[in-house]
Amino acid sequence: MARYARVKGSIALITLTNPPVNALSAAVRRGIMESVSRALKDEQVKAVVFCGENEKFCGGADIKEFSGSMSGPPLVPLIHSIEAGEKPMVAAIEGVALGGGLELALGCHYRVANTKACLGLPEVTLGLLPAAGGTQRLPRLIGIPAALELITTGRHVSAQEALQLGIVDQVAQGSAVQAAMELALSVIGQPLNPRRLSLRAPVWAPDVDGVCDAALAQVKQRSRGAMAPVACVQAVRAAAMLPYSKGMERERQLMDTLFRSGQAQAMQYAFFAQRNAGKWSLPNGSQWNNTRARDVQRAGVIGLGTMGRGIAVSLVKAGISVVAIETDAKQLESGKKAVTAMLQRDAQRRGVSPPLHLLTFTLSFHQLRDVDLVIEAVFEDMNLKKRVFSDLCKVLRANSLICTNTSGLNVDELAAVTDRQPLVVGMHFFAPAHVMKLLEVVYGARSSPEAVATAMALGKRIEKVCVAVGNCSGFVGNRMLKLYLDQSVYMLEEGATPEQVDQALEEFGFAMGIFKVSDLSGLDVGWRVRKASGLIGPDVDPVKPSRWRLGRRYCPLPDMLCQQGRFGQKTGRGWYLYDSPGSKEAKSDPEIQTFLEDYRRKYGIIPRRITSQEVIERCAFALANEGFRILEDRIAASPEDIDVIYLFGYGWPRHRGGPMFYASQVGLSVVLEKLEHYHRIHPDVPSLEPSRLLRRLVAEGSPPIQQWKSHIKNLRSHL
């Protein structure tokens, strides 16, 4: 898995061959070891160049190997043998040099990249650290502060930035391999010790301790509860403080701890889950590799509210022409201003000119006659959307797709008013749509595989993480969210405060607790949905609203807050207090404490102490339990799909894998036991009743999550 060739008379060219990214599998490592030994022995060979097949240097260690028992030559001594080699070793970096791939290059004496290459040490995103000497060599090459930044974020840098930082010696306009060979020929005979990074002292920086302390504080704040970023800082600190060999020892110890941690497993699971989500399949057997997507050149966006604006920006940035429609001239003008400003800011950041020529703003539906696809993003109101859908059918070409950005309305009901049910799908973006990565592509009962393939391909083109899901109220993400929200407000009734619940969730790893998120999104949104669904009506007692609706427990606290005009950040008051409307810093509000105490008194609830453990169990297990129901109902094809939705759309901490992975890691029998316990205490909350699928999986011996899909298939017939 490494090809050896002698070129230009005196150069050994070692090519890593393990498509698609030339990952350093056992066979590749063995191939490199044998090739290096051959090159060092061959007297005709005066220098060695390393490159990767298909213009991709190397994507790093083979992540698939991490879950099994490791075999083959280990990477650390292999890289040492390259660095210690008595002939110049040059890395020719094309495509990617990531993780172990970059560490291999750092073991070489020289590095040449071509202009399109990107480099980085992304191990931290897999719950690990660059343990093939990366934490010790990089600081010796580019200094502690720059190495800390790259290693703790896992950020990829361009060849140009790598040159500025000093990671590469040269950037070639054309082939990096050609340039590396020329460089290799030119350095034959020159001393190699100065080029061996392990022999260097780290680049001196003032107050290294202070720099490391600041980095530690920053990573703790940024990735709450995640072990890997902290270990990365500790390893780089070792590079600054200890001789190389001791630093390597520290790197290995830290890696051993991380490697065995559940966090690394969760993050590696998330890596593959994200990639598997693109391999969608429908219950009828159509899937990603047997269905062709249509090409989309021109798209329409209906409605230029927050969502429509973000969608238009995402499309235009991907080079798609957009006809943006509003019904009101003032709205159109303000939408135009906002979209233009967003595109200008983005273009300025990237140093390019904004693609404004791709945009048409209009009040006329007739301008949509040439578009390949329309995304409707009007107000979340079924009747309004139906009107828009039937109006669209009058002007669109017969084969244009109609997509709705509804966050939970029935896609089939909308499709039914059109003349093209197979061409209707949901494209559920998350706010702000030009920033948030997640896209739920919702297929209805009559959506054609081609329409699903087209929406998935379009999503990928605009750089979203797309998950195909079935049609039900709230789809996957919001259907589960509702139960998580319910548990949170029930706990307020029972004795908790918003601060306590949020703190528990933030300690678990969420960037923001549920009440802070609700304030950010606006409490009025859910209020409107509850009104539309008949949960709030004129028959509700305004003084002592019922805590029992539609046959189950209901918590009126969020409605009561809205009645007081507390809509969250936008009104300066919600579950928290803000300095002014629109400001972001949440402060505890004594009025809320009094409000909750009055409420409990009014209903005769004796408050009790709610622990962080209870908060996490009730929130996380309620989410997973609904996830199991979603799998039973075939709304999601796999637990990975559900986890990807929670990772990319709802801020679930990556080092916890996702709610389904978390349930599997805690143990399905534990989750079942806990749900039974909470359901016994709260029999009026049907969502806490363990799902049939969870019970069956436990009865089947709690198989690992990777095997659930086949179990679900077998179990479905019994359910």
Ligand SMILES: CCC/C=C/C(=O)SCCNC(=O)CCNC(=O)[C@H](O)C(C)(C)COP(=O)([O-])OP(=O)([O-])OC[C@H]1O[C@@H](n2cnc3c(N)ncnc32)[C@H](O)[C@@H]1OP(=O)([O-])[O-]
């Ligand atoms: C002592 C140890 C110290 C070192 C530790 C490390 O190096 S840790 C590693 C540090 N390195 C990283 O963290 C880099 C991780 N990789 C990436 O970030 C991206 O894959 C990419 C930027 C390399 C290419 O992006 P792109 O959008 O062009 O393509 P794509 O993302 O769709 O992937 C295509 C296929 O390749 C697969 N695959 C990819 N990499 C690996 C791998 N290392 N291994 C195995 N497989 C890998 C991927 O699963 C997919 O397979 P599928 O679904 O077709 O069966």
